[in-house]
Amino acid sequence: MKETIQFKLNDESVRLEVDGERMLLWVLRTDLGLTGPKYGCGEGFCGSCTVLVNNEAVRSCQYPVKNVKGKDVITVEGLAKGGILHPIQQAFVKHEAMQCGFCTSGMILEAYSLLRKNPRPSIKDIIDGMEDHLCRCGSHTRVVRAIQTASDEMKGAVKR
Secondary structure, eight states: OEEEEEEEETTEEEEEEEETTSBHHHIIIIISOOOSSOOSSSSSSSOTTEEEETTEEEEGGGSBGGGGTTOEEEOGGGTOBTTBOOHHHHHHHHTTOOSSOTTHHHHHHHHHHHHHHOSSOOHHHHHHHHTTOOOTTOOHHHHHHHHHHHHHHTTTSOOO
């Protein structure tokens, strides 16, 4: 059953007539044309579909769009401001923390959420926080270094 869903997406107001049970991933990709969130496993296990809802990382393939009513949604496309990459994005580039790039947007957003909760994570905190993101290319050690660098460059405060 269609309903009106209003929310903020990457700092822009969005209003849609959509089935509220439809998964957020498909609304973002199909209806709104965003390519950052990816369909990976479809079960919420791999993390490729991760987006931020009110700054919390969620798996959009398992998140009904009705749950974002009145909330802020951020995709990887929304982290950069004024053409300048967010420090987490910059750190991923600096450390070559991606190969194929399929899982990267989800990892970046999970890292953002992690650094909001813990601005100065230990290596163990980072590994534990990123554990549920799968990367078939095996760039995990570079991801950890990128998150450490982002934390240092942001001086322990997540900037957006």
